[in-house]
Amino acid sequence: MNDLASLRDKIDAIDTELVRLLNERAEVAKEIGTIKNREGLPIYSPEREDKVLRSLVQKSQGPLRPEAIRAIYCEIMSASLALEKDVAIACLGPAGSNSHQAAKSKFGSSVRYLFLSDVADVFREVRKDEADCGVVPIDDPDHGVANSTLDQLAESDLVVCAQIALQTENSDSNVAAARFFVIGKNTNPPSGNDCTMLLLRIEDKPGALVSALEPFKTLNINLSHFASRHAAKGSNDVFFFVEAAGHTRDLQMVDLFRELSKRCRAVKVLGSFPKAASSEV
Ligand SMILES: C=C(O[C@@H]1C=C(C(=O)O)C=C[C@H]1O)C(=O)O
Known part of the structure; x- marks a missing residue:
């Protein structure tokens, strides 16, 4: 048998095993699905x-x-x-x-x-x-x-x-x-590699934003994205959307929320989710 044919035989054998394993994996996923569906x-x-x-x-x-x-x-x-x-x-x-x-x-x-x-x-x-x-x-x-x-x-x-x-x-x-x-609809448990999107409602006045961001510096929490929008018409508030390193269940987030609630009109957690893979962004 030439080299090409014998190498292809090798691939055929590996593929047969891979498909068997993939189906075995799929059976386990189905069982996980049954538990999830049963427990909502x-x-x-x-x-x-x-x-x-x-x-x-x-x-x-x-x-x-x-x-x-x-x-x-x-x-x-x-x-x-x-x-x-x-x-x-x-x-x-x-x-x-x-x-x-x-x-x-x-x-x-x-x-x-x-x-x-x-x-x-x-x-x-x-x-x-x-x-x-x-x-x-x-x-x-x-x-x-x-x-x-x-x-x-x-x-x-x-x-x-x-x-x-x-x-x-x-x-x-x-x-x-x-x-x-x-x-x-569901909040994620921590993955060990998360960031958290927060919405800070802040009065549109000098120093308000600096004050709201101070706890991130004090608690050494990195901010990666930042955007702003005016809150509803007729209101004098601004919405700041910030993305911070960590998960809402992290201990230092408790300190962060306590500080933010003193400095912002409102704080809303928009979600904690896995950071993008380093090859992605
Ligand atoms: C099998 C699961 O369900 C889904 C499928 C996964 C997988 O194929 O590995 C992982 C997470 C879930 O999105 C699971 O939750 O473990």
Whole structure:
């Protein structure tokens, strides 16, 4: 037998074993799904997926690149999600839009996608349980921050449960990352690698913002993103959206919230979720 044929025989044997193992893994995921459905637990667990991916990337000795491991596992997890439940993800349409691509890079090709025409509709479908989660833009290199998403987050009781970075070519053909949030009804347990999106409502007066940000410095909590919006018409308040390192259940967050509540008109937690992988942003 020539080299090519014998190497292909080797691949055939490995594939047979891989498919057997994948089905074995899928059986376990189905059992997990039965427990979740029985106990009313969320089917999608972003913190678990993040832990699985980080651990596999760390253990892998190559030659597969980390991005390849992530892409393969995105589809494996997509297939297990679909076995656990008929999972639907709402995003901005049409099929093939940036939002759809971002959603597929997180949820893979085994789940169902619902295409909506604006961000408010995505939030509505998730609130009505027509979709398990929604994917909405948060910022992109060409258009900046998505104010419609900030406005919905300010009003809604839905939370940010994951983020997605999508590499896009911008108008100058530079590759840059557009960021999307996954929104849902459930707060995530810690993954050990989280950040937290907060909404601070602050009076529009000199020094108010500096005072609100001081506790982040004192408690040594890093801020990675920052955006502002005027609060409702007729009010003299400003909304500041900040993304801080850590999870709301971290001890130092308790201190942070105590300090923030003294310095802000209102503080709302928009969600704790796994940080983007370093290869993503
Ligand atoms: C199997 C589970 O359900 C989903 C599928 C996962 C997987 O295939 O590894 C991980 C997290 C969940 O989104 C689980 O929660 O462990």
